[in-house]
């Protein structure tokens with residue numbers, strides 16, 4: 001390995017680490033037809049990951065029905081990368097009384 005190549009490889013590894021260190025994964029558990037926590041705070045680029053502990057499927061569907069619609073299978077997971085700042089209210093299409101929200105800050 002040449003010295004230049006080694007330096008480039010180390011720099012690349014550092015850049016990848018910096019890019020991924022910023023973004024967080026925010027866990028939401030679904031159990032007993034409830035999102036927990038129902039309200040989460042995220043930054044742009046963060047991932048919301050829902051883990052479904054129920055024996056029925058759920059969705060995380062944006063209240064506006066267009067921004068996102070994530071299917072979360074029974075005993076499965078679903079995820080979403082949040083982008084624009086703002087408040088996103090969501091619910092479950094199968095159980096509309098299930099409600100949650102994602103507050104996304106600018107950075």
Ligand SMILES: [Cu+2]
Nearest residue numbers: 058092094095
């Ligand atoms: Cu549901």
